[in-house]
Amino acid sequence: MGPLIPNGVIPIEWDNIIAILIGIVFGFVLEASGFSSSRKLAGVFYGYDFAVLKVFFTAAVVAVIGVYYMDYLGYLDITQLYVHPLYLWGAIIGGIIMGVGFVAGGFCPGTSLCAVAIGKIDAIVYVGGIMVGIFIFSELYPLFLPIYDGYFYGNVTLEDSLGINPYWFVFIFSIIAIAAFVVSDMVRKKVKKIFY
Amino acid sequence: MKKDLKQKSKHIYWNPYYGGFLLGILILFTFYLTGRGLGASGAMKSSVVSIIESVSPTHAEESNYYSKFITEDESPMKNWLVFETLGVLIGAFISGGLSGRIGWRIQHSPKITSKRRLVFALGGGILFGLGAQIARGCTSGAALSGMAVLSTGGFITMLAIFGSAYATAYFFRKNWI
DSSP states (O other): OBSTTTTTSSOGGGHHHHHHHHHHHHHHHHHHTTTTOHHHHHHHHHTSOOHHHHHHHHHHHHHHHHHHHHHHHTSBOGGGSOOOOOBHHHHHHHHHHHHHHHHHHSOOHHHHHHHHHTTBHHHHHHHHHHHHHHHHHHHTHHHHHHHHHSSBOOSOBHHHHHOOOHHHHHHHHHHHHHHHHHHHHHHHHHSOOOOO | OOOSHHHHHTTOOOOHHHHHHHHHHHHHHHHHHHSSOOOSHHHHHHHHHHHHHHHOHHHHHHSTTGGGGOOSSSOTTOSHHHHHHHHHHHHHHHHHHHTTOOSOBOOOOTTSOHHHHHHHHHHHHHHHHHHHHHTTSOIIIIIIHHHHTTBHHHHHHHHHHHHHHHHHGGGGHHHHO
């Protein structure tokens, strides 16, 4: 029964080797999908290229269906998985700041690493910027502490927060994703083509 | 625009649904093996912590934030996310190498200068780094991996990132279109 490493099915010594292998696949998939190009990534915000939306939501839908299906079949215990915690205002304010950084810099951290790997100088500067941002946060930590540590609701899922059936939610989420793909293709036909 | 074969192959990327499907399978596999999701900004935090620790150990110990990630006998770089990030660099290098996309360049719209691109890249990076600490994760760790287990925090972070990027895209349009 999964997860395999926490349950001792695979010895913990393999943890870091598995990390590198998973990272290699992660980097390969992102780069091959075009995520090493800031101009391709930024397209999602201007309607000339929706690769980010398509890759991101396809991945989320596949992963969430897979997690719940494997739990249903008994291969994976969903209660043992790490759920990203909810610090309400940290998530909102942090997300808003990240959004501005995304559209200004054209990368998010994972995609910038892919671009660094193929020699994009703008991505190297971007990663340097991220480290400066982390440094600023760390130095001003007491200032951010109220939103960083406050408004904590635990490691909650939508099932806990909204009381909805997760299976129905996954179904509706998949429908929303497909609708978003259809709409994005219609939008892209109307937007002026950008060559990059 | 050059139309020779090499120039063309540089821009041939995977079908986004194919890439997304494989990425989804990878996230599922990661949860199945390790019980956690993927991440990207975590390794950069470890790097900052270890730089500060080697430049000024006392400052790192006194800081309430750095000290969270420093243990007595282990380096902050000995961390799952750091190894995963090394893998990301290797994997992206292999993919870029196979498609002939490797080379030193600054990619920007022809309407702006390289200098302007780099200034905005630096500023964007600073904001993203700051935001990722406040939200305890970036698009990979918080939004994507969070959504895979229906984490409320993951969904809120995702909505905040994309909402604010769409809301402010108008002000940065000169850089991209």
